[in-house]
Amino acid sequence: MSSACTSIKMTDKDGDLSFINKEATQWRDIPSKPIEYASKEETIFLSGGLTLLQDKLVEAALNSMDIHFIALPNPDFKSFQTGKAFGNRGQCNPTYFTVGNLVKYLQNLRDEKGLSAEEIVKKYVYITAGGCGPCRFGMYITEYKKALRDAGFEGFRLTSFEHDKGIFQGDEIKEDILDFSPTFFITLIKAIIIGDIINLLGYKMRPYEIEKGATDKALESCKEIVSKAFLSHSSLIKAMWKCRNLLSQVKLDRLQPKAKVMVMGEFWAAMTEGDGNYNLHRFLEAEGAECIPQPIINRLMLSLWEAEQALHKKEQLEVKDAKKIDFSNVKTRLLIKAGKAAVKTHFTLYAKAIGLHDYDIPDIEQLAKFAKVYYTLECSGGEGHLEVAHLIESVKHNLAHLVISIKPFGCMPSSAVSDGVQSLVTSRYPQANFLSIETSGEGAANFYSRVQMALFKAKQSAKEEFEALEMPEHIPQKINNYLYQPKSDMAGTAAALIKSLKN
Ligand code: SF4
Numbered sequence: 001m002s003s004a005c006t007s008i009k010m011t012d013k014d015g016d017l018s019f020i021n022k023e024a025t026q027w028r029d030i031p032s033k034p035i036e037y038a039s040k041e042e043t044i045f046l047s048g049g050l051t052l053l054q055d056k057l058v059e060a061a062l063n064s065m066d067i068h069f070i071a072l073p074n075p076d077f078k079s080f081q082t083g084k085a086f087g088n089r090g091q092c093n094p095t096y097f098t099v100g101n102l103v104k105y106l107q108n109l110r111d112e113k114g115l116s117a118e119e120i121v122k123k124y125v126y127i128t129a130g131g132c133g134p135c136r137f138g139m140y141i142t143e144y145k146k147a148l149r150d151a152g153f154e155g156f157r158l159t160s161f162e163h164d165k166g167i168f169q170g171d172e173i174k175e176d177i178l179d180f181s182p183t184f185f186i187t188l189i190k191a192i193i194i195g196d197i198i199n200l201l202g203y204k205m206r207p208y209e210i211e212k213g214a215t216d217k218a219l220e221s222c223k224e225i226v227s228k229a230f231l232s233h234s235s236l237i238k239a240m241w242k243c244r245n246l247l248s249q250v251k252l253d254r255l256q257p258k259a260k261v262m263v264m265g266e267f268w269a270a271m272t273e274g275d276g277n278y279n280l281h282r283f284l285e286a287e288g289a290e291c292i293p294q295p296i297i298n299r300l301m302l303s304l305w306e307a308e309q310a311l312h313k314k315e316q317l318e319v320k321d322a323k324k325i326d327f328s329n330v331k332t333r334l335l336i337k338a339g340k341a342a343v344k345t346h347f348t349l350y351a352k353a354i355g356l357h358d359y360d361i362p363d364i365e366q367l368a369k370f371a372k373v374y375y376t377l378e379c380s381g382g383e384g385h386l387e388v389a390h391l392i393e394s395v396k397h398n399l400a401h402l403v404i405s406i407k408p409f410g411c412m413p414s415s416a417v418s419d420g421v422q423s424l425v426t427s428r429y430p431q432a433n434f435l436s437i438e439t440s441g442e443g444a445a446n447f448y449s450r451v452q453m454a455l456f457k458a459k460q461s462a463k464e465e466f467e468a469l470e471m472p473e474h475i476p477q478k479i480n481n482y483l484y485q486p487k488s489d490m491a492g493t494a495a496a497l498i499k500s501l502k503n
Pocket of ligand 1: 092093094135136137138266381382383408410411412413414
């Protein structure tokens, strides 16, 4: 032992080694004093962190089931700083932003709205996503608890969906305060799917709007219409038809050759719309690009695919000594099938009603085939093989002029694994214009400058692609109607529209 090591002393036990022969007991992170929590009826649920639209639709959807739910405001830099102040070191950005956002909200309830910390702890519950990792995702719940305790909210209740284990109601939660019934999940998924569809249309339209702000104004009205439909239990399909009429009134000029940029990467960094990714989507649009966002449905389909793979492996292991059918496997398989069918059916119905015609739900099996030459499919952390697959797909199908893979600083699955693999992919597909970029919560100038450099090349490609086409003598009006969405082998929207007129 070096002299440096011998100088290290145990701090907590002060040299007391009596614990060595004691039987190990389970450690639990429970409040130091017992707390009398509010009843199920008086409990208020909090959550957030999806896109702005989806957070609000989820709020309306859950309120429609008499669940008192409030969507937190979008996480901003103040949330990040609060997360850093109360969190452990070495966490990733989504943790700091989301944990900090919750603490900031509770501090506001205490300091501005006058509720006592005890009252807040008794009445409020936070719903989040959890999991076992393999990255720092596995530590999210512990992080929330640590930050909440240090901020003066010891005993605050958390409940989480664990995509690989189901639902964890929380150690301190004695009764089932939320009824995680099939209706609950279906209503939640409807809100997420509708949010995805409206967001996808917004990203298609905003770069081409003639009157600045017209698309956002129409989207805001769509949010109100769909929220009201949830709350009044009226037809969501009819609500989407109403949105279609509103969107049709937005005047577009779609013959501008804009660079199309696929934004993918770590789930939260690629999806959030705010300081968490330096407002990447809006920055790209301001720089003259059109974004292809990653809808949440992609992550949902990946989770279902992963569940199916896990089941398949389990069955293969069991088959050797199998004497009878394991009905729990049959039930799981049926549930996965039903989940897939429900997502696809609802997506198709709502997309048709509002007029999103050219978006196909990702075929994860096909994407796995693209990726498996490069990426071990069993590595299921973060977005698994999806990042690698998206880049290959974008080159093979000419989907974008630039692919940006965004991830929080030091993200294990995305920076350390996927980006390592992407170097091989880009060497095999040299035509790919690929940028991998990290967000640290600080240093926006460096971030923007790297994006601008990659975008310069993408803009050139978009211009060349458009100018190589012969312009028809007559341009029909349908070109500028968002409902006209021809499928094409051209990456740019303007080029795809012109080419469609020749077919
Ligand atoms: S995927 Fe990346 S950002 Fe997300 S929890 Fe894991 S390490 Fe952190």
